[in-house]
Amino acid sequence: MATTHQMPPDASETGPLERHVVAVAAVVVLGAVMTVLDSTIVSVAIETLGRDFGSPMPTIQWVMTGYMLALAAVIPVTGWAAARFGGKQVWLFSLALFVGASALCATAWSTESLIVFRVLQGLGGGMVMPVGMTLVAQAAGPQRMGRAMSIVGIPMMLGPVMGPVVGGLVVSNVSWRWMFVLNIPLGLLAFWLSSRVIERKPSMRTERLDVLGLSVLTPGVVSFVYGLSVLAERGGLDEVTAWAAVAAGAALIAVFVRHALRVDKPLLDLRLFANRTFTLAVAIQVLLGAVLIGSMLLLPLYYQVVRGESASTTGLLLVPQGVGAALAMAVTGRLADRGKGRVSVLAGLSLIVAGLAAYTASTAGTSYVVMSAALLVIGIGTGCVMAPVMATAYAKLDRAAMPGATATLNVTQRIGGAIGTAFFAAVLQHQLSQARAVGTDLVEATADAFGSTFWWPLALAALAIVPAGFLPRSPRLASGEGR
CATH class of the missing domain: 1.10.287 (Helix Hairpins)
Known part of the structure; x- marks a missing residue:
């Protein structure tokens, strides 16, 4: 254990990731991007699905809601399952379940059958991301965690943004069934590669549920x-x-x-919160989850309601956020491994605040160049935060604790995202009601309502700066934190 923290700086901080770590991260990204994409890809097809199946909106909405609830339901058990049966085995099972359910979704003959198959798909997808993160964390070790997490974070950033784009293109040009068919070859490829590159670790057969x-x-x-x-x-x-x-x-x-x-x-080891750095990282994750997942409700609505754009065009307008995050993550993972994680997180949160500030001041005629630049800044800020925070959360944990830590991180982030989404929606509804009551220029009043609502994710991003300021300068210097 001690030798892990006494490696020469050049070996752990500047050396390239080993090939097996890159390979594990690559197959995890391939598998995870499908599940994250499917969280939002169906959003643009809801109207089409309702029309094809003759179902009202409250019923067909369960195609999305059922998937999201299944994702949330299965996360708590993934830590135990990975420890009990082995990470590779659970990973392959979750991929197989997700791909099989995707095939069933493509053949759905009614609303009810599609909802059931989407729940099965969510049960598989809910295990993919946390188990994949555990596999990468265990392969990389604490010294290279920042760079490894920067690779894994790419689907988390690009998936929700690209979902409406891909979904819009599919629905506009071919059948909605192809949204699920696309998962089959990608999933089979990920399964085959995973079986070859992921090392099988001994399982803890005595681990009781x-x-x-x-x-x-x-x-x-x-x-x-x-x-x-x-x-x-x-x-x-x-x-x-x-x-x-x-x-x-x-x-x-x-x-x-x-x-x-x-x-x-x-089921979840809450004693991990005795580690101050882990607790700070979770606090940032919860606030960031509320900001980013909640904003994914506000941003598409702004472009569709205020600017009158279609779903596919809206998806394209959101691309700069994902691009900015991916570009930043290519750099910030190495910064985290060099002990500059806190600086990166503080800078990233400041950029998110600055980017959201542009939306608080937006009108019905604000230039798309300004809006796209603001999204790029938000994306860069997000990329500066994600990998260093995850690397910091894992920094002082031994490999046996990583499955439980990953499940805890995913559960808390999902709860933070649900809280943010619900709260921002309620605030927006209140602001829109006031806008309609004004009775003047409805378009500008609606834009003002969105601008007022965007102050809330901005405030939460600013609040996250507080725990970020207490992060250790270097995760490796936080050795006494369990006390």
Whole structure:
């Protein structure tokens, strides 16, 4: 253990990633990009699906909602599964489930069948990202974590942005079924490559499942995310059923927290929060999840409602954000490995704040050049934050703790994203109601409503600067943090 932290700087900080680490990261990216893409690709096809199946919008919306809930439901168990059966085995199983469910989705004959198949697809997809991150983290080790995480972070950034673009092109030119058919060759390729390049590690056959924790946490997360999703879709604060689901979910999560602190092998190891650096990284992840996932509700709506753009054009207008993130991540991972993670995170959060500031001041006629430049700045800022924060979260953990840490990071980020999305939707609905009541220029009033709403993700991004300021200058200097 000690030798890991005493390697010469040139070997760990400036040397290239080993071929096997790059290979593992590459196949994880190939597998993960499909699942992240599918989170948003269907959004532009909802109207088409409703028309083809003759289903009303509240029903067909479950094609998206069911997938997202399945993603959330399966994440808590991935840490245990990876430890119990081995990361490679769980990874291959999750890929097979996702590809098989994608094939079923392509053959769906009714709304009900498509929803069921999408839930199966979500169960596979929900395991792909956290297990993939664990595989990369274990292959890279703490000294090269920043660069490895910068590779894995690419699908997290590009997937949600490219989803509407790909979905729009598919729906406009061929059948919606091709949105799912595309996953089959990519998934099979990822499965074949994974079986060859990912090393099989010994599994912990004695690892017992925390059945009580699973029975409490999984429905808690699902109920919480479902309630917030309903609030986000309907944009109101008077949805009694949705608030009841949120309250029930929060209560179940609280019960799990109490349970997890009393047993030796909980489903999620909350004792990781005794590590100050891990706690700070999770706090940033939650706030950043709220900002980025919540903004993916606001940004497309701004272009469609205020600027009157189509879904496919809107997707293209959002591309600069993904491009900026990918460009930044190519650099910031190395900075994190050189002990400059805190500087990168602080700079990135400042850029996100600056980019969102442009949207707070946007009007119905603001130049698209200005808007695209602002998105590029947001993307660059995001790329400066993601890899260093993930690298910092893993910096002082041994490899056995990484599956549980990855599950915790994914669960908390997803909850943060659900909270941000629901809150921003409620604020936007309130602002739009006020805009309609004004009775003057409705277009400009609507633009002002969006501008006022964008202040909230800006405020959360600024708030994330506080925990970022307490990150260690170098993750390797944080050795006493469990105390």
